[in-house]
Amino acid sequence: MGNTVEILICSAREDERFLNMLLTALAGPLKPLQQKKLVSLWHQRDTSPGGFIEQEFQSHLQNAKIILLLISSDFMSMDFCDGHDMQRLMRQHKAGEVRVIPILLRETYWETAPFGMLQPLPDNGQAVNSWGNKDRAFLNTAKGVKKIVDEFLSLPPTEPGTRNGGNSMTEDLSRPHTSDQQPSSTNAEQPRTEPNESDVQPAPEPYNGMANYWGVIVGVGEYEDSAYAPLPTCREDAKALARQLTSCGYGSNHIRLLVDGGKDKDPFIRQLMGDNSRLSKPTKGNIIETLETVAKRTKPEDLLLFYHTGHGCQEKQESYLVSYDGRSQALQHTAVPIAIIKDIMHKAPAQKKVIILDACRADVTSNSMRAPQPMPLAFIERVFEQAKGLVILTSCGAEENSYVWEEKRRSVFTYYLLQALQNGNADFNGKDRISANDLYHYIRNGVTRWATLNNRFQDPCINVDGQGDIVVAYYLPEPLISASNTLSPAKYAPVVSAPRVNALSWRELEAITIQGEHYVFEHATVRETPIGDDRATLREARVRHVRTNHLLQLKQAHIVDQTGDAIILQKILKREYQMLAELAENGPLDFPSLFSLLNPEKEPDFTFAYTLVDGTTLAQAFRESNGMRDESSIKHLLQSALPLCETLSVLHKKGWSHRRLSLDSIVLFQEQYFRVLDVGLAARKPAKGEILDQYRLAPEQDKKNSDIEAKPGPATDIYQLGRILYRLLTGRTYSSGALLHFHNKAVSPQLDETIIRAVARQPTERWPDMEAFSTALRQSME
Numbered sequence: 206m207g208n209t210v211e212i213l214i215c216s217a218r219e220d221e222r223f224l225n226m227l228l229t230a231l232a233g234p235l236k237p238l239q240q241k242k243l244v245s246l247w248h249q250r251d252t253s254p255g256g257f258i259e260q261e262f263q264s265h266l267q268n269a270k271i272i273l274l275l276i277s278s279d280f281m282s283m284d285f286c287d288g289h290d291m292q293r294l295m296r297q298h299k300a301g302e303v304r305v306i307p308i309l310l311r312e313t314y315w316e317t318a319p320f321g322m323l324q325p326l327p328d329n330g331q332a333v334n335s336w337g338n339k340d341r342a343f344l345n346t347a348k349g350v351k352k353i354v355d356e357f358l359s360l361p362p363t364e365p366g367t368r369n370g371g372n373s374m375t376e377d378l379s380r381p382h383t384s385d386q387q388p389s390s391t392n393a394e395q396p397r398t399e400p401n402e403s404d405v406q407p408a409p410e411p412y413n414g415m416a417n418y419w420g421v422i423v424g425v426g427e428y429e430d431s432a433y434a435p436l437p438t439c440r441e442d443a444k445a446l447a448r449q450l451t452s453c454g455y456g457s458n459h460i461r462l463l464v465d466g467g468k469d470k471d472p473f474i475r476q477l478m479g480d481n482s483r484l485s486k487p488t489k490g491n492i493i494e495t496l497e498t499v500a501k502r503t504k505p506e507d508l509l510l511f512y513h514t515g516h517g518c519q520e521k522q523e524s525y526l527v528s529y530d531g532r533s534q535a536l537q538h539t540a541v542p543i544a545i546i547k548d549i550m551h552k553a554p555a556q557k558k559v560i561i562l563d564a565c566r567a568d569v570t571s572n573s574m575r576a577p578q579p580m581p582l583a584f585i586e587r588v589f590e591q592a593k594g595l596v597i598l599t600s601c602g603a604e605e606n607s608y609v610w611e612e613k614r615r616s617v618f619t620y621y622l623l624q625a626l627q628n629g630n631a632d633f634n635g636k637d638r639i640s641a642n643d644l645y646h647y648i649r650n651g652v653t654r655w656a657t658l659n660n661r662f663q664d665p666c667i668n669v670d671g672q673g674d675i676v677v678a679y680y681l682p683e684p685l686i687s688a689s690n691t692l693s694p695a696k697y698a699p700v701v702s703a704p705r706v707n708a709l710s711w712r713e714l715e716a717i718t719i720q721g722e723h724y725v726f727e728h729a730t731v732r733e734t735p736i737g738d739d740r741a742t743l744r745e746a747r748v749r750h751v752r753t754n755h756l757l758q759l760k761q762a763h764i765v766d767q768t769g770d771a772i773i774l775q776k777i778l779k780r781e782y783q784m785l786a787e788l789a790e791n792g793p794l795d796f797p798s799l800f801s802l803l804n805p806e807k808e809p810d811f812t813f814a815y816t817l818v819d820g821t822t823l824a825q826a827f828r829e830s831n832g833m834r835d836e837s838s839i840k841h842l843l844q845s846a847l848p849l850c851e852t853l854s855v856l857h858k859k860g861w862s863h864r865r866l867s868l869d870s871i872v873l874f875q876e877q878y879f880r881v882l883d884v885g886l887a888a889r890k891p892a893k894g895e896i897l898d899q900y901r902l903a904p905e906q907d908k909k910n911s912d913i914e915a916k917p918g919p920a921t922d923i924y925q926l927g928r929i930l931y932r933l934l935t936g937r938t939y940s941s942g943a944l945l946h947f948h949n950k951a952v953s954p955q956l957d958e959t960i961i962r963a964v965a966r967q968p969t970e971r972w973p974d975m976e977a978f979s980t981a982l983r984q985s986m987e
Contacts, residue, residue: 209242209245209723210357210861211265211269212246213243213269213951217283219279223275224275226339227343227346230340230344230346230347231246234350246295247269250686260381266294270357271303273306274305274306274307276309280313281315287319295897304331304357304668305323307326307352308318308325309326309330309331309332309347311332312332315897324416326345326350327345350552351977359415380537382958388929394630402944404964413635415504417456417480417504417506418453418510418593419493419499419503419507419510420447420455420460420461420509420512421461421462421463421494421499421510422477422514423464423511424443424462424463425514426438426515427514427529427738429530429821433745434516435522436514436515436516436609439514439515440466443462444474445458445615446622447474450510457476459499460477461495461498462477463491464486465487473940477608487515487528489541492513492526493541494510500552500553500554501554503554504555505555507554507555508676509553510677511546511556512560513530513546513564514563514619515564518533518540523536524542524709525542526540526543526546528540528561531975547560548900551878558674559596559641559675560598561622562601563600563607563622563944564596598645598665598667599665599670600663601664602663602664608656610655617663621652621655621913624647625648631643631644634756638676638678639678640675640871642667644678649664652664657847657851712731714750719757725749725750726746726748733763740766740768740770741763741765741775742762742767742771742776743761744761745758745760745761755816757815758815760778760814761778762811763810784859788856797816797881797883800821822872822873822882823872823929824869827933830936832937832948837847839934839952842934843982843983843985844986846926848879849871849976850978850979851979852880853922858900861920863881864921864925865922865925867925869931881885902968903917904924913967915968916966918968919974920968920969920971923971923975924963924968927960927963928972934949935952944961959985
């Protein structure tokens, strides 16, 4: 083909009409180039008469420089989308050897495909069939293709996909970028180190089709001004975050790390800092110049993240980030104004921009006169004002501090930020990527729980003005198993369209398909309970994604006949689904997050799924326990239970209750606090012949207790939680009237009275609400 740029078009047979429209649109800009034999196009329907389709396709696949993928639901169902050919193409694309361009024809879920990170055409990201004028959509697409063709034609023929021996995917940020422009007046006071000739980098390369994630990470641990207390954890927090981001879609050559402390022993950290230690020190001049340099290199399709950990201050009408060389008596001239950071971010070509500030740092045990003051309300207001187009996440709210977790040697905020990014922990619905809201909710849940357990106040804040819920990180989880080697496709069953009367039992299935993704059953968790007259079955099971290890809990009302018991079961299950849906509007809190299924309410067998968090159930964690025998253990147990009280209180204020609390339905999450596995099947009708565990049953739930008129409700949860605490504190099951102190001398009289009131036989004699019970537990620790 010589130096001809070959374009290969890949599409589904069902999209023939769209293919013809695309070819018509491409004819305008490309026909002159085709006549000069500078460009050629090939599609499978162009196979020579009598030729072998696959053989010709492979030949063109080897020669093509530009590959157009016509995306639709039919195309996504083709084996080509995730086969070896596609994997090879993506490697070549990343190396700059070819360009893979998705063209969105019809709406479909394509973001998790190997090419899901690529910027599609049309350039507004809307599928062609959603445009009012499809000719205009294809014209937009043709212009985008022509732009890529022109870039290829302008490259030296001996090095396709590169310019001047460079490659935008491997552009080096380990050295400072320089510009002919004079420094801005805001930096005039700062001394600059003039770069030598080897420090100067070539101009950024044209966009290669892959969205890049860029990060400027700043950690200030020491200050020249002794008025600021040293914060050594800040330096280590910044290093840890920079390292973590390289596993989350941020190339190491797209990250600049600015920390004090001199040359690091870790060669990887040195790579992120660059060779010149003076330029990697977090001074005002270096912070601003580095952010400006990186911002200018971004493309519209990219994401730019700025993270700063250290002291933050407010003076007059401006908020400042205190740099290494900041002076408390001259903040205006020596510290970094938040306004400048936002201005640089606003001017960056990248359309997705994130600022994360772990400022106003404080040591939990610090009594130093130099300890920082709480974050002023004016500081927060200045950070969030004029922030349109930015996602801004701060470590605490107004009049609060950002604390250090001494045992972890991390800022509490950054500890949970790192946890959120690791293994996709903040990915609440298994999409292999983490959005800004995912990140915020995960961090906020962890930080506020830590603050509650340590009698502190710290509540992270977020502002997403004009950005929406953007993806801030990707992760690559390790596969659990090889689906091709382990799973039997014959045993797959679509969860939303399962056969009815003769349906396979879930115990007979190896895996199940949910929204086109395969999940493996954990058979030990499968429960199938006949309800009432055997006309319905409650199915419950835990399943694990074959590739990401993401856990889901499935619940299904399997209906054989629409009789009374079947209808009741279906209503109960739908109520639980609706409860979770409503709770989700307030953020995940400590409730399970619903996992989207396809029209779950329209299927004959009502099914829904929610995410599960790995944790040890209380039954497992305290199996060998004989109770808490010292004051420290008792206090830690009660601190772990307090967040669960808050969770149940939220449920009660909405008019709901759990009613099924037990050692098996609560997990010890992150070894810190109790968390419910689900919200329970409220008032579930017992199965035929089922004997309910009396340990779980409150007196008002037993119909034999005719003297109790109250119905199960919030008081039931107080009773069940009281029995759980009794069991954990004493190692024994509660029996009427048995004081805790009789079994455990370490239990104080006040705590004894608190628990005994919670397990009173009559609901009216218990604590009036969960908040009152929680307050009493907290007071018993004082």
